[in-house]
Amino acid sequence: MPPLPEPLRICAVCPNPCRSALGATAGPPESRLPSAMAYLCYAIAHGHLPPRADVVRSLRDLDAVRVCQERCVYGYRIADDIAAFTAGLSVEASDAA
Numbered sequence: 001m002p003p004l005p006e007p008l009r010i011c012a013v014c015p016n017p018c019r020s021a022l023g024a025t026a027g028p029p030e031s032r033l034p035s036a037m038a039y040l041c042y043a044i045a046h047g048h049l050p051p052r053a054d055v056v057r058s059l060r061d062l063d064a065v066r067v068c069q070e071r072c073v074y075g076y077r078i079a080d081d082i083a084a085f086t087a088g089l090s091v092e093a094s095d096a097a
Contacts, residue, residue: 001044001045001088001089001090002045002084002085002087002088002089003045004041004042004045004046004085005081005084005085007038007074007076007077007078007081008038008041008042008078008081008082008085009038009042010074010076011034011035011038011072011074011076011078012035012038012039012041012042013035013039014034014035014038015035016033016034016035016068017071017073018033018034018068018069018070018071018072018073019033019068019071020071021067021068021070021071022064022067022068028063028064031058032061032063032064032065033064033065033068034064034065034068034069034072034078034079037058037059037062037065037078037082038078038081038082040055040058040059041059041081041082041085041086044089045085050092051089051090051091051092052091052092052093053091053092053093056086056089056091059082059085059086060083060086062079062082062083065078065079065082066079
């Protein structure tokens with residue numbers, strides 16, 4: 001298991017002020033925002049969630065994260081941290097179709 005970058009731990013509990021980067025449109029679902037994606041990484045790193053193929057595939061869809069990170073009040077490059085974390089995972093088979 002790769003180590004969890006510290007910015008992901010902080011982002012996982014952040015209230016998402018970065019979502020303002022998405023404008024007034026509906027935007028992506030809450031599950032695609034940086035804090036949700038960072039929390040998935042946190043859950044995997046701490047053994048609460050196995051790194052199943054479907055979860056890791058979701059973590060690699062970083063389009064909304066890249067848009068939001070431009071407004072990160074901490075200046076974190078969360079998309080890069082998520083990509084680095086998932087690159088080091090040994091992916092388990094998924095039951096999801």
